[in-house]
Amino acid sequence: MAERRVLFVTGAGRGIGAAIARLAAARGHDLCLTYRSETAPAEATAEACRAAGATVLLERADMAEEAEVARVFAALDARFGRLDALVNNAGTAGTVGTLLDTPLATWEAVFRLNVLGLVACTREAVRRMSTKRGGRGGAIVNVSSRASALGGAGEWIHYAASKGATDTITIGLSREVAAEGIRVNAVSPGLIETELHARAGLPDRVARLAPGVPLGRPGTAEEVAEAVLWLLSDAARYITGAILPVSGGR
Template structure:
């Protein structure tokens, strides 16, 4: 059987890398984008190749239209098709009270997290839509439980950007449902990745995990399982869903 093609943004580490590796083992070839982590991206590429995938790496800024277009063009050249887009790239920005935020805090977070996601979705729809000559496909946006919780006292700017991702997911799902494209989101909670330390809160998991009803933080692979489910035929009647993955929190 021909392998399907998945694009994963921010595919060098964390949830993105876990999703890529899982997808490689389940019959996908991959285009992975990353920004700065060259060594991590190369390591993820090698691991996915060892799992049987053909992998193309593209370095770029997930919020820059020129880099986004370059990534999709490279996918066209390498594979000639795209079955699944996983919008994983994004940033939290620094921990701030809203009263202390700057315009830069807001624009730096919203540019990749919202505008970049929207532009990636646009390019995927242009290629997947049956009304535009495509064969359909699936889009999975990596949102966050922050979109509902609000992240007051930490990063309201990040939470607001993920609220926008949820709205985009629901609206786009309804817009392209008749064009063979399903659009869903996963909303991870406290997951064991580097995002906490990168935001200046290396103790965040230890501090907040006692508030999780299941009594533990999650693993990136637990999110990846949901991403792969929403990408495949087992979820063929699911669209416009934002799936919480937060241990009950």
């Protein structure tokens, strides 16, 4: 029987993160999953992954806090003893507003999780996967957003800017660690049917913007998960530094 790879997915309690976890379990990964606040959907995700044959470590943690990141990685080490892949999915859009109306506190909260949290997780993952540090290599996929290119005007420039930083980190890190056996890529979802929109205060956003998608509909979390799992797989072994739109052409 082939050895199961160990995948760490942040923000896996619901939405895209949960879809990634479920698909990864079905395709032979063991999992470390984090969530921040809602226990019931996170536990449901973990149970679905276990039913698919995965060993699952589920940790409640705020991935914007460096000490919490270190704690989860210590738990991962104790349970699995290694790491093969990381998906940086945990994130927040903050509140909706123009740049003039959005307080710096919102910018700080969004960047703390979407950028600094991502960096903290990535550093720990690279330390474990790098062949120069005794690791076996691996793959990282960052969940970005088409907002990084579209700008988020009138809604969430702060969120778009944080995803622009995600794209830059993806490209830069891919070049830093390529010789250490680690591939780094990103997916850039467009208009996807998740709770993100309602949580940001725009419950009608998907229906309102869907007619402007060239493929004529919003995407699903499962379609984003398919792209993520492909980038993690050996089928994408010659791809690094890529930012893959999953956006229906938008």
